[in-house]
Amino acid sequence: MNLSTDHLAVRTTCAYCGVGCGVQATPKADGTIAIVGDKLHPANKGRLCVKGSALGETVGLEGRLLYPQLRDADGLRRVSWDAALDKVADGWRAIIAEHGPDAVALYVSGQLLTEDYYVANKLMKGYVGSANIDTNSRLCMSSAVAGYKRAFGEDLVPLCYDDLELADMVVLVGSNTAWCHPILFQRILKAKESRPEMKIVVIDPRRTATCELADLHLPVKAGTDVWLFNGLLSYLARIGAVDPAFVGHHTNGLDAALETANIDCSDPAAVAKICRIELPVLMEFYESFAATRKTITAFSMGVNQSSAGTDKVNAIINCHLIGGRIGKPGMGPFSITGQPNAMGGREVGGLANMLAAHMDLDRADHREVVQTFWDSPAIAAKPGLKAVDLFQAIEAGKVKAVWVIATNPMVSMPDADQVRRALEKCELVVATDIMQNTDTNAYADVLLPALGWGEKDGTVTNSERRVSRQRAFLPAPGEALPDWKILSLFAQRMGFGGFDFCGAQGVFDEHARLSGFRNAIGDVPRAFDMSGLAGLNQREYDELEPTQWPVRRTASGELQVEARLFKDNVFAHADGKARFIATATRAPANAICEDFPLTLNTGRVRDQWHTMTRTGKSATLADHIAESFVDIHPQDALLHGVREGELARVSSAWGAMVARVQHGGGIPRGSVFIPIHWSGQTSSDARVGALVNPVVDPVSGEPEFKHTPVRIEQFRVNWHGFILSRTEMSLDSVAHWTRIQGREFARYELAGRNTIKDFGGWARELLGVADLDADWLEYEDRTAGVYRAVHVVNDRIEQCIFLSPRQDMPSRAWLASLFVKQELSEIDRVGLLVGMPVEKGADTGPTVCSCFGVGRNTICSAIIEKDLKTVPEVTACLKAGGNCGSCVPEIKKILVQTRVEAEEERL
Structure with missing residues (x-):
């Protein structure tokens, strides 16, 4: 970038997790990008985690896919956009003509902007006439969607972030919030500082960084969440912690839910035994929940990514419904979304079993509304293939063409080697991406270059239903185009009308108008309604401030926004009542056995994101955890003949990988943990997706990422x-x-x-x-x-x-x-x-605080030399922990360890 002077800051939104933080990006005269948090954005109020702070390091053009390419016998060759899109359109037309519309599919991503997602969904369901469009969001939050729909009648997250600061107790279930959603965790901790009586409870098989700052940790056995919350429901009913007026007038199904819960969860001692936690710890949680009306239960991947994920979600929701703890400040069940626009994808029907604007594929009246609004030649009449089923259908030859957009299923999908087999056999594989080389792109017949973060323009919706603008501050590189434009050009080549959008603003306007179109259909209007944002001109769209939906306009034209849903106790089912769902307990689908005696859990690390195509470009983010690892209890390591610091092969019935053994101190006996991020581009053999159990939740279709039977053995090297x-x-x-x-x-x-x-x-x-x-x-x-x-x-x-x-x-x-x-x-x-530094202090040690580049050795020396005793003292001295705070738990542990070691040396 050649700029003579610094440009003004552009307000945009972070590209990573579902917190949806506001960012100010300023292109500098030297070609770098200055990144700071947007103090005016209500999600983060100026704070950024280390990944967000390092966004400027990820926008370089190294490794970028910049031109359309076709693969032939000699490899990839550069072609024009016309040639590339003609190739795709000709292929799709021929396949549809011979095999029907269900022989083609899109596999998309929560990395897309809502405008991109909307066009993709409209294309497949309204013009191709197939619902074979699914998303990598299926892998992280579809169980939450299914649970909310069963309970409330619509995919509705009832809370806002402010509620986390108003709650008297926050229960974090299956969420390492300190690492995966650090800005929300900092907001919770800040509230606790001002109100020390506020209680933080963590429910997680692992002792994560989040647990270090919690009041209570329940290290439940993996897969036992339904037992835990069924037991809580039974306990609340037994002691009378019930809101009879709310339950009687605004819900259905309590008796059936309680009958099911009482089958094997009415005795807390039995629940404690099944969950492998101490009875006093269980009772402290149950009693605290019962006594604390303003309680939020925030849940994430540890709940959703399960073959019983939807039942886990509903078991949680049941415990809030029985006491009427919903629709009011500081209380309710809160799904914390993984991706930056997983919520936006849900709004436009990005999942294979949904229609746009929260309408349902299985309802003829909803299909008629959408088709009428689109004036489309067709409408999908049945759900399409969910992610795992889709790639199995590709391998079986039922789906002949797949178009992968903004995702890397060869790494992120379960049973990832099956995805490879599917792509190898597929007649036509198209990939739209920002990067040239990914594990998935290696199998593409057509590569199409898309705009990346900083270059594209549109909106995203975060976990609290807040729509924010993502604004471009960099020029389009090479011949890259926005995803909505690529899909629109393809649709026009297919002969479809309705795709002559002049820009992202036109797509957004159509999306907003559809949300309000005939919204009074049925007895209860759809809660998803963005009609208040319909009709924005280009300037108004450009200046759109972060806004939560539902957002409507009053008769006088004023915007009317609802931060919380269900204030009036009216839900989205036809009768206006919420549903208790009977959630029967069942063990994970694949149990450990003699050949595979350990349980694999997967998840994220603090400073990386998904398959590292972006974060892997940042030196700042590489310093904290450089390699993939397998965290295992020391006794299990001894039993299986592996040693800390050495390499080990971890195998399952589906595949194998190699990682370095570590004893993180937070893993229970019988389990191992491996992060998800490493791919064939960043390691020779560390794709954990190759191991993961492909069994899915029967309701949501979300895979079982948290419970795969594995074995571990030495990987001998010289x-x-x-x-x-x-x-x-x-x-x-x-x-x-x-x-x-x-x-x-x-x-x-x-x-x-x-x-x-x-x-x-x-x-x-x-x-x-x-x-x-x-x-x-x-x-x-x-x-x-x-x-x-x-x-x-x-x-x-x-x-x-x-x-x-x-x-x-x-x-x-x-x-x-x-x-x-x-x-x-x-x-x-x-x-x-x-082989070592001669000068004292030259070795700062492994990075602890990535935000300020502070190493462990530097922290340890300061603790001893300056007699530091608390995390705030370390922060005042070295800045470490003073930005996003995600390293605070680690600093806390270093303080204890260093002072203990110093005392031992003194004695």
Whole structure:
């Protein structure tokens, strides 16, 4: 970017989680992007987590897909947009003509803007005439959708973020909020600081960072949530913690729900045993819930991603309905969404079993409303294939063409190797993406370049139903186009009218108008109504402030917004009443066995996002957790013959992967945890999706990501090592590798099974240093099997490689600091040869606070030297923990450990 002066800040929205934080992005004259939180945005009020703060590091064009491409026998070749779209349209037309509309499909993403999602849904359901459009949001929140619909009659999240600060108790279920939704967690903690009596309860099999700051942790056995909440429902009924007027006048189904709950959950001691928690801990939770009317139960992936996910959601909702704890400030069941626009996708019918504007595919009157509004030639008459079923149908040859948009199913789907088989067999695979190389794009016949965050324009909706603008502040690179435009051009080539949108504003206007079109159909109007935002002109759309729906206009033209739903106790079922749902207990679909004796749980880490196509570009975000890992209890590690710090192979009935063993201290016996982020682009063999159980919830279709039977065994290697290099490396000859983005270099963690006879020759060949006169520093201890070499160009470090049969090698943080220097000093060269920094304080240690780049060694030294005793004192001294706060639990642990170790040394 060539700019002579800094531009004014552009208000936009973060591209990551469903919190939907406001961002101010300012392109600078030097081509960088300054990112700060938007103080006027009600979601975050100026705060950003480390991922949001590092957004400016992810907008470079390195690795971008910039031009349409077609694959032929010789590989990919660049073509025009006309040629690429003609190829797709010709293929779809031929397949539909021969096999019908259900032989084609779209697989889309919560990364899309609502305008993109709307056009995709309109195209498939109203013009192609098939509901074969599903989304990666199926993998994270479809159980919440199904649970809300069963209970309330519509997919309605009844609360707003302000309620988290008004509650007297917040129960976080299956949510490592401190890491996955840190801005919300900070809002909760801030409220607790002002009201210390406020209680935070965490229900999670793992002891996560969130638990470190909670008042009570229930480490339930994975898969036992329905027992826990059925037991709570039974307890509340038994002690009379019931709102009889609310239940009698505004609900149906309590008797049946209680009858089911009482079958095996009426005895708290039995529930405690099944959930594997201590009875006093269980009773403290039950008694606190009963005594605290203003309670919010916030739940996330740990609830949703289950073969019983919908029942878990309804078991939670039941406990709020019985006491009338809904529709009022500071109380209710709150689904915390994973993706930035999962909610927007729900609004436009992005799931295969939904229609736009919260209308239902299985209702003829709803289908007629949508088709009439669209004036479309067809309307899908039955639900389409959900994500797992879709890729199984592709492999079976029932779906002949799939168009993947803004997602990477080869990494993110369960049984990911089945997805690979499906894409290999598919007649026509189209991928729209911002990145050239992804695991999925390797199987695409047509690659189409899309605009990315910072380049595209539209809206997203966050977890509290708040619609925010995402505004462009960067020019479109290459020939990339917005997704809604790509789909519209394709629709026109298919001969479909109704896609002549002049811009994102036109798409948004149609979406808003549809939400209010014949909305009084039936006895109860749909709660989803954005008709108050219909008719915005371009300027009004450009200036749209964050707004929650429902949003209507009064007779005088004023906007009328509802922050909370159900204030009048009227729900979206035809009779206006909410439903208790009987939730029978059942164990996870696949139980552990002799061959697979451990239970795999998957999830996120603090500083990464999805399959790392964006966050993997940021050096700031790479520092905290550099490699995939398998967290296992020390006793289980001993039993299965694996050791902390070493590599292990984890296998299931569906696949296998390799990760480094760690003892995080929060995993129960019998379980392992592996993060979801690593792909074939960032590691040789760390796609955890290949292991994951593909069984799904029978109601929602959401897969069981939290309970896969696995085994673990040693991954034996002869040596370990790492490379830091300014040039990209090809490491196909190495048994295991992980790539980590650094500042001005890439870092590779290595492990090999080969025997290296000539260290110097092998290292030179691997690094591509053929010049025997190159400035090459090396040290070798053949007896110990230790080798290190540094390639210097013009007194500046170009590459370095370190090898050892052991894990304990030099600090990567220290070596990374040398790559920033324009010239190595003599003392630097000495340190490189001896394998450690000579100067005191040069090694800051592993990153703890990514926001300010503060390492563990720096924190430990400050604690000792300045006698720091509290997290605020550490923050005042080093800034660590002073931004998003997601590192505060880790700092708290370091304080305890460092002071204990210091005391032990003193004694």
